[in-house]
Amino acid sequence: MSKSERDELRLTAPLSWLDGVDPETGVITQPGHPQAGLSVAGKRVVMPHSVGSTVGAYGLFKLARHGVAPREIVLKHPDSVTISAELAGIPVRVLGAVEAPRPEAPEGVPDEFVRFLQKEASLAGAHSYIPVRSVHLSGISYATIGDAGLEFLEGLVERGVRFRTLVTTNPAGMDVSRWREMGVPESFAERQIRIVKSLNEMGATPTLTCTPYLAGNLPRPGEHVCWGESSAVAFANSVLGARTNREGSVKAIAAAVVGLTPAYGMHLDENRAPSVIVETDGSLSGTTDFSAAGYFVGESVPRGVPLYRGIKEASIDELKAMGAGGAASGSIELFHVEGITPNPIGSLQGGVEVLRLERRDVDGTIEQLSTTGSMPDLVTLGCPHLSLSELREIHGLLRGRKVSVPFWLFTARATLSQLPEGVLRDMEGSGAKVYADTCMVVAPLRAMGYRVIATNSAKAAKYLRTLGGLDVILLPTRELVERFSRPA
Numbered sequence: 001m002s003k004s005e006r007d008e009l010r011l012t013a014p015l016s017w018l019d020g021v022d023p024e025t026g027v028i029t030q031p032g033h034p035q036a037g038l039s040v041a042g043k044r045v046v047m048p049h050s051v052g053s054t055v056g057a058y059g060l061f062k063l064a065r066h067g068v069a070p071r072e073i074v075l076k077h078p079d080s081v082t083i084s085a086e087l088a089g090i091p092v093r094v095l096g097a098v099e100a101p102r103p104e105a106p107e108g109v110p111d112e113f114v115r116f117l118q119k120e121a122s123l124a125g126a127h128s129y130i131p132v133r134s135v136h137l138s139g140i141s142y143a144t145i146g147d148a149g150l151e152f153l154e155g156l157v158e159r160g161v162r163f164r165t166l167v168t169t170n171p172a173g174m175d176v177s178r179w180r181e182m183g184v185p186e187s188f189a190e191r192q193i194r195i196v197k198s199l200n201e202m203g204a205t206p207t208l209t210c211t212p213y214l215a216g217n218l219p220r221p222g223e224h225v226c227w228g229e230s231s232a233v234a235f236a237n238s239v240l241g242a243r244t245n246r247e248g249s250v251k252a253i254a255a256a257v258v259g260l261t262p263a264y265g266m267h268l269d270e271n272r273a274p275s276v277i278v279e280t281d282g283s284l285s286g287t288t289d290f291s292a293a294g295y296f297v298g299e300s301v302p303r304g305v306p307l308y309r310g311i312k313e314a315s316i317d318e319l320k321a322m323g324a325g326g327a328a329s330g331s332i333e334l335f336h337v338e339g340i341t342p343n344p345i346g347s348l349q350g351g352v353e354v355l356r357l358e359r360r361d362v363d364g365t366i367e368q369l370s371t372t373g374s375m376p377d378l379v380t381l382g383c384p385h386l387s388l389s390e391l392r393e394i395h396g397l398l399r400g401r402k403v404s405v406p407f408w409l410f411t412a413r414a415t416l417s418q419l420p421e422g423v424l425r426d427m428e429g430s431g432a433k434v435y436a437d438t439c440m441v442v443a444p445l446r447a448m449g450y451r452v453i454a455t456n457s458a459k460a461a462k463y464l465r466t467l468g469g470l471d472v473i474l475l476p477t478r479e480l481v482e483r484f485s486r487p488a
């Protein structure tokens, strides 16, 4: 083997930078990845693209901080999560890329962000930039961004960096007013508060939710935005008809500071046509089914634009769950559901791949994501954050019952403020807790002593295992309530 071959690591499958690589050693840990067990440290990593969480950008920062980052990354398909490595000092290349023009940034904007957007445009083959109406930032929890992220954000504040567009924020690692009651360690809370404070000082609106569209950041159809949080990206593109790429958490900061994003990917009509038809058997029902269906399709066609056929009805909550599933196992930014989602489908070219999605695929995905049959020490609902209609549904299921294990519901503070007081009182009277600002994945559950978590979401099931190191039970909402509560 030559020296250049020894220095190069060729990945034959996409990689998640958040939970697919050990941040302290650089060893690939992503379950089922063909190169699992090999290290990216010091290597020229040639890879198709990243998958999974947009917070992967901070995963690259952590690798750099521990001195185990790749020497260089060569991408086949540009994605802003991986391109964010540039801001951590890791050079990124896309083969055959040509230099894009420099964006016309307002005066006083730090040059590194302008150069970063120019680099992203060059790597992505974009020739121009689009003003963004809003930015939604992922990577808010101390559990996911760690000291590397905290130092980066505090450094920006010290230098007087400010956002120039509407900026909303993803969940933090704790309910900012009830963290003591949750059992969050003091040292974690102190750092978490510093992260939120830094973002606020730069001008963010601290929505602390992955459903910003339910918390005042609601783009109109056709509007260009720049959102991190992969589930919100899928929702914005697919259900709202807005336009955003799946933005790395650090890239989204650059866009918020400059007010522009390069014009490529989901911003352009030609990339929004279906690339795969998913023929369903009409059996999908409930958010767990929809999230598992999205997860199955994301695994099968990680970068596809699926067109689902055979779904007669789907609620907004089911579509929200489907988007989250497809973005967790793959990097699906946009999906269409024939007769239901608003984007024009256009005429399908012959030769579009067809994928069959049958009952056994959905059940198999749910089974594959469940790691244990033992009793949970915590039941969690709300990935993505619960809407008002989901909270009302759970309220109905819990009526007249008492939970038999700790039972936590996660929602946006903006949604919680719309829930009638009596409904909240009833739910908490049954022993359930309704927490805002955080979720089961980004709260430090393992450090808080939990080991087996039950949930109704395929996305949460994946990350509880890979990121949290926890055992998981994945079941539909009704079943979770029936199994883990009893008549009062």
Ligand code: F3S
Residues within 6 Å of the ligand: 170, 171, 210, 231, 324, 382, 383, 384, 385, 410, 438, 439, 440, 441, 442, 459, 460, 463
């Ligand atoms: Fe939201 Fe947390 Fe799930 S951020 S999409 S509830 S992992």
